[in-house]
Amino acid sequence: xxxxxxxxxxxxxxxxxxxxxxxxxxxxxxxxxxxxxxxxxxxxxxxxxxxxxxxxxxxxxxxxxxxxxxxxxxxxxxxxxxxxxxxxxxxxxxxxxxxxxxxxxxxxxxxxxxxxxxxxxxxxxxxxxxxxxxxxxxxxxxxxxxxxxxxxx
Amino acid sequence: xxxxxxxxxxxxxxxxxxxxxxxxxxxxxxxxxxxxxxxxxxxxxxxxxxxxxxxxxxxxxxxxxxxxxxxxxxxxxxxxxxxxxxxxxxxxxxxxxxxxxxxxxxxxxxxxxxxxxxxxxxxxxxxxxxxxxxxxxxxxxxxxxxxxxxxxx
Amino acid sequence: xxxxxxxxxxxxxxxxxxxxxxxxxxxxxxxxxxxxxxxxxxxxxxxxxxxxxxxxxxxxxxxxxxxxxxxxxxxxxxxxxxxxxxxxxxxxxxxxxxxxxxxxxxxxxxxxxxxxxxxxxxxxxxxxxxxxxxxxxxxxxxxxxxxxxxxxx
Amino acid sequence: xxxxxxxxxxxxxxxxxxxxxxxxxxxxxxxxxxxxxxxxxxxxxxxxxxxxxxxxxxxxxxxxxxxxxxxxxxxxxxxxxxxxxxxxxxxxxxxxxxxxxxxxxxxxxxxxxxxxxxxxxxxxxxxxxxxxxxxxxxxxxxxxxxxxxxxxx
Numbered sequence: 001x002x003x004x005x006x007x008x009x010x011x012x013x014x015x016x017x018x019x020x021x022x023x024x025x026x027x028x029x030x031x032x033x034x035x036x037x038x039x040x041x042x043x044x045x046x047x048x049x050x051x052x053x054x055x056x057x058x059x060x061x062x063x064x065x066x067x068x069x070x071x072x073x074x075x076x077x078x079x080x081x082x083x084x085x086x087x088x089x090x091x092x093x094x095x096x097x098x099x100x101x102x103x104x105x106x107x108x109x110x111x112x113x114x115x116x117x118x119x120x121x122x123x124x125x126x127x128x129x130x131x132x133x134x135x136x137x138x139x140x141x142x143x144x145x146x147x148x149x150x151x152x153x
Numbered sequence: 154x155x156x157x158x159x160x161x162x163x164x165x166x167x168x169x170x171x172x173x174x175x176x177x178x179x180x181x182x183x184x185x186x187x188x189x190x191x192x193x194x195x196x197x198x199x200x201x202x203x204x205x206x207x208x209x210x211x212x213x214x215x216x217x218x219x220x221x222x223x224x225x226x227x228x229x230x231x232x233x234x235x236x237x238x239x240x241x242x243x244x245x246x247x248x249x250x251x252x253x254x255x256x257x258x259x260x261x262x263x264x265x266x267x268x269x270x271x272x273x274x275x276x277x278x279x280x281x282x283x284x285x286x287x288x289x290x291x292x293x294x295x296x297x298x299x300x301x302x303x304x305x306x
Numbered sequence: 307x308x309x310x311x312x313x314x315x316x317x318x319x320x321x322x323x324x325x326x327x328x329x330x331x332x333x334x335x336x337x338x339x340x341x342x343x344x345x346x347x348x349x350x351x352x353x354x355x356x357x358x359x360x361x362x363x364x365x366x367x368x369x370x371x372x373x374x375x376x377x378x379x380x381x382x383x384x385x386x387x388x389x390x391x392x393x394x395x396x397x398x399x400x401x402x403x404x405x406x407x408x409x410x411x412x413x414x415x416x417x418x419x420x421x422x423x424x425x426x427x428x429x430x431x432x433x434x435x436x437x438x439x440x441x442x443x444x445x446x447x448x449x450x451x452x453x454x455x456x457x458x459x
Numbered sequence: 460x461x462x463x464x465x466x467x468x469x470x471x472x473x474x475x476x477x478x479x480x481x482x483x484x485x486x487x488x489x490x491x492x493x494x495x496x497x498x499x500x501x502x503x504x505x506x507x508x509x510x511x512x513x514x515x516x517x518x519x520x521x522x523x524x525x526x527x528x529x530x531x532x533x534x535x536x537x538x539x540x541x542x543x544x545x546x547x548x549x550x551x552x553x554x555x556x557x558x559x560x561x562x563x564x565x566x567x568x569x570x571x572x573x574x575x576x577x578x579x580x581x582x583x584x585x586x587x588x589x590x591x592x593x594x595x596x597x598x599x600x601x602x603x604x605x606x607x608x609x610x611x612x
Contacts, residue, residue, distance in 0.1 A: 024504040026343050028336040030213055035332045036221035037193040045483040049541050060183055068189035072225035082508050177351040179496050181489040188485045198330040202388050235355050336519055342527035346496040366489055374495035378531035
């Protein structure tokens with residue numbers, strides 16, 4: 001398959017941070033599995049949910065906000081309703097203005113990922129949408145987010 | 154920004170096939186722009202809608218169906234409700250079992266993309282989900298889908 | 307069927323205002339038809355899209371905004387991807403602070419509704435969320451929105 | 460407010476069955492609260508999730524399936540991301556072919572509902588979509604679903 005940007009496939013044990021998201025009835029599409037689009041909703045719910053908890057702040061009210069600059073996903077196994085997805089979250093790279101997360105989705109009790117992806121936030125001024133440095137509070141929280149172990153960056 | 158897989162950014166004129174999708178009220182998220190997840194819904198609506206028209210067939214009822222193996226998107230401009238998105242669709246690669254599409258989203262009347270992405274279908278047996286060759290009818294239709302002009306593959 | 311609040315079922319010709327919304331691939335759920343939840347997205351896209359056009363204003367930036375207080379829908383026919391839904395919009399009642407819309411969804415070329423519903427906006431102060439009168443600009447626009455003809459209110 | 464079909468507002472203690480659904484980042488719309496459409500996704504996730512558990516069956520594979528004939532919702536409080544919604548589920552009426560559920564959404568720890576609604580399933584033949592009796596297995600499960608206490612039907 002055309003795969004110009006091979007992504008590592010870390011097992012569940014590579015992720016120190018794992019968040020649970022239950023699927024919803026309407027996540028399933030015509031083919032009886034979770035629609036590909038919806039996987040990205042698990043990504044952005046996990047990233048933003050973790051950020052809110054880790055910073056203890058409603059990040060949406062900060063003067064600088066993270067907007068999504070790039071995402072990707074490889075779909076390895078079907079998901080369905082009902083089930084509880086475990087979302088592994090790891091830091092790939094913390095830049096001046098951007099944060100790159102590694103993400104993997106796991107079905108309950110499985111070591112091999114059902115999907116792997118990357119999620120890139122770029123921080124911008126909430127009003128002007130000019131690119132700005134990652135806010136200090138976010139940067140501090142990211143200091144506590146480990147990289148996925150066993151991944152060749 | 155972390156960009157390990159640079160994708161070309163073809164202008165609107167590179168796409169022979171352009172499909173229109175209006176945004177919806179609920180596409181906008183907390184930040185007052187179309188949520189990143191929803192861009193992928195424009196991708197899969199454009200690809201599948203084109204396939205249904207180009208084949209003259211309800212592709213969902215074929216013995217072999219295309220399931221999504223990989224997608225990616227770079228978000229270049231904000232979109233919002235209400236507006237009509239023009240989705241450029243081009244063939245990057247037609248393999249034995251897989252099809253890779255280049256996709257770009259344009260705001261009405263703009264030459265530069267608001268987002269660019271890739272969308273990979275792999276064909277599987279509808280019942281067993283074993284990988285199979287791209288069905289003849291789909292392959293024939295794809296013969297009429299040009300590559301985006303001016304893109305270095 | 308349990309139907310304590312019988313709603314009229316006006317034909318397409320009862321609606322002076324009709325707006326088009328194409329379905330999306332992911333609108334279809336496990337049963338191969340548009341999921342019930344998504345019908346309400348057609349409702350709120352039609353109402354808010356009409357309000358933005360009719361007022362010539364981005365209603366989201368006004369000091370008073372319409373938030374949804376009540377909706378209902380009766381599902382009469384299945385919808386699917388791909389198709390273009392025609393959304394009939396009519397004024398049932400304009401109160402001091404609230405607006406009640408009659409809505410009906412039609413499949414292209416059909417006189418009988420695929421769904422009928424009601425949609426109630428209550429206007430609130432955008433900051434405090436206290437109930438306020440319908441803003442003048444909105445009230446003026448609603449003056450141009452006819453009731454559905456042939457409906458017994 | 461225009462309210463032709465007053466619905467009771469049972470407290471959380473009226474519901475013997477309560478299911479938890481966490482909100483997602485993209486549930487919030489332009490106004491920074493959960494979009495009205497999404498409330499109905501909580502409804503149909505709760506009903507179908509309960510049915511699958513209570514019957515011990517993947518109800519989607521039965522020869523008769525429940526399709527949604529009518530829903531309604533009154534929106535009483537704003538919801539947001541992140542939070543865990545508690546969905547109270549009760550039986551209002553079990554007919555020959557239809558089932559009417561009372562539903563209420565509660566914010567964690569609150570006794571008063573954030574939304575109340577009704578959800579009506581009609582059972583149809585999965586192939587022909589002709590109305591059929593409620594399947595025995597579903598009917599048996601519904602025997603264990605109490606009505607909301609303290610509601611005047």
